[in-house]
Amino acid sequence: MKLEKYSFGIGDRFGRQGKAQLTAIIKAKQQGIKITPVWNKSNREHTIIGTTPQDTRKEADDAVSAAAFEDSYFVDADHIGLYNVDAFIESSDFFTLDVADFMGQPAQESEIQAFIEKHKKLIGSLIIPGIDATFEISAQQVRDIAAKCLLAIKEAGKIYRHIESAKGTGNFITEVSMDETDQPQTPVEMLFILAAIADEGIPAGTIAPKFTGRFNKGVDYVGDVDKFANEFEADVALVAFAANEFDLPRDLKLSVHSGSDKFSIYGPIADTLKKFDAGLHLKTAGTTWLEELIGLAMAGGDGLALAKEVYAVAISRIDELCGPYETVIDIDIAALPTPHVVDKWDSETFASALRHDQSCQNYDLNLRQLLHVAYKIAAEMGPRYFDALDKYADIIAQNVTENIYERHIKPLFT
Numbered sequence: 001m002k003l004e005k006y007s008f009g010i011g012d013r014f015g016r017q018g019k020a021q022l023t024a025i026i027k028a029k030q031q032g033i034k035i036t037p038v039w040n041k042s043n044r045e046h047t048i049i050g051t052t053p054q055d056t057r058k059e060a061d062d063a064v065s066a067a068a069f070e071d072s073y074f075v076d077a078d079h080i081g082l083y084n085v086d087a088f089i090e091s092s093d094f095f096t097l098d099v100a101d102f103m104g105q106p107a108q109e110s111e112i113q114a115f116i117e118k119h120k121k122l123i124g125s126l127i128i129p130g131i132d133a134t135f136e137i138s139a140q141q142v143r144d145i146a147a148k149c150l151l152a153i154k155e156a157g158k159i160y161r162h163i164e165s166a167k168g169t170g171n172f173i174t175e176v177s178m179d180e181t182d183q184p185q186t187p188v189e190m191l192f193i194l195a196a197i198a199d200e201g202i203p204a205g206t207i208a209p210k211f212t213g214r215f216n217k218g219v220d221y222v223g224d225v226d227k228f229a230n231e232f233e234a235d236v237a238l239v240a241f242a243a244n245e246f247d248l249p250r251d252l253k254l255s256v257h258s259g260s261d262k263f264s265i266y267g268p269i270a271d272t273l274k275k276f277d278a279g280l281h282l283k284t285a286g287t288t289w290l291e292e293l294i295g296l297a298m299a300g301g302d303g304l305a306l307a308k309e310v311y312a313v314a315i316s317r318i319d320e321l322c323g324p325y326e327t328v329i330d331i332d333i334a335a336l337p338t339p340h341v342v343d344k345w346d347s348e349t350f351a352s353a354l355r356h357d358q359s360c361q362n363y364d365l366n367l368r369q370l371l372h373v374a375y376k377i378a379a380e381m382g383p384r385y386f387d388a389l390d391k392y393a394d395i396i397a398q399n400v401t402e403n404i405y406e407r408h409i410k411p412l413f414t
């Protein structure tokens, strides 16, 4: 059960590109970079597409055996809670415990008191190696953080123990995620959250905070990159400190739920990992499905026609498709090309509008975001879509592998 220093949550909406994704991981290995692949899929995705966690397990197992890949790999039950974890227990060995909904719900006064008492030695001046500023921590601050976060971490404890009782200790990786909250966690909040995670006896392998800025689905970071860089560095320093200070795994690392393709922060992330010799789990979402569409468009003929059809239907059902992703997309609807315009596009025009190459003047951020959330349309096409994936498997696989290796792995880990 080894999660390497670097691990990559690759996701795959339709579960057809496992081999092409794994090829990118193998390519990295040939360059001397070991990355643990983790196939992640949330309950929301399964529900929209009509797949089950067993499908993700099968995809991962098949890809790994076809490539004779001998290193560790995982299947991540992404963003689960007590209410839906059971469907994931058998097929998953990585669990992302999502306790965002419990953040801000007050814990019991007696528990808050006990928490402050237990961690009172952190009150006062605190120096964390790697962070220039000295933290001045007051009892009131610890009380406020405990009031806000303790119940959520206790909930994480309940989920963890539920999984542990079914799968056995040490048989899975645990991530605690708080990324889907309104406000980023401050470093001091992170410190006490990690203390609470240790108190609950959760052997967290990864922790996913909410970072500053917007992490819209499938497109680049929107926000102050310098501010992000400072925050990320502080979080890395803090995680290393906490892993030493509290009863937590020594190789605890940050997990960045990127929503995919946050290219402008990859530079600062890579610099910080090197500076601190730190590990990282990077979770992408569904850009592999966009590479499928790019591959279909590049294939021309009925492949291109199918990609155009997905777009036309997506435009007609835009509110329905965007609804579940409201808080993580920013589409300028008026700027979207009409299906009539798109219908005239050739392969290259369609592919370059969708491909995430910001240096290309054809690149269309609005179209990309809409198609990113439009996978339901392809799911509804069923065999028609899957047959096209089979027919154009080679060109699609090339795009999937190149996207992961060139645009993600290289800038982050090399």
Ligand SMILES: [Zn+2]
Pocket (backbone or CB within 6 Å): 079, 177, 179, 180, 257
């Ligand atoms: Zn997330």
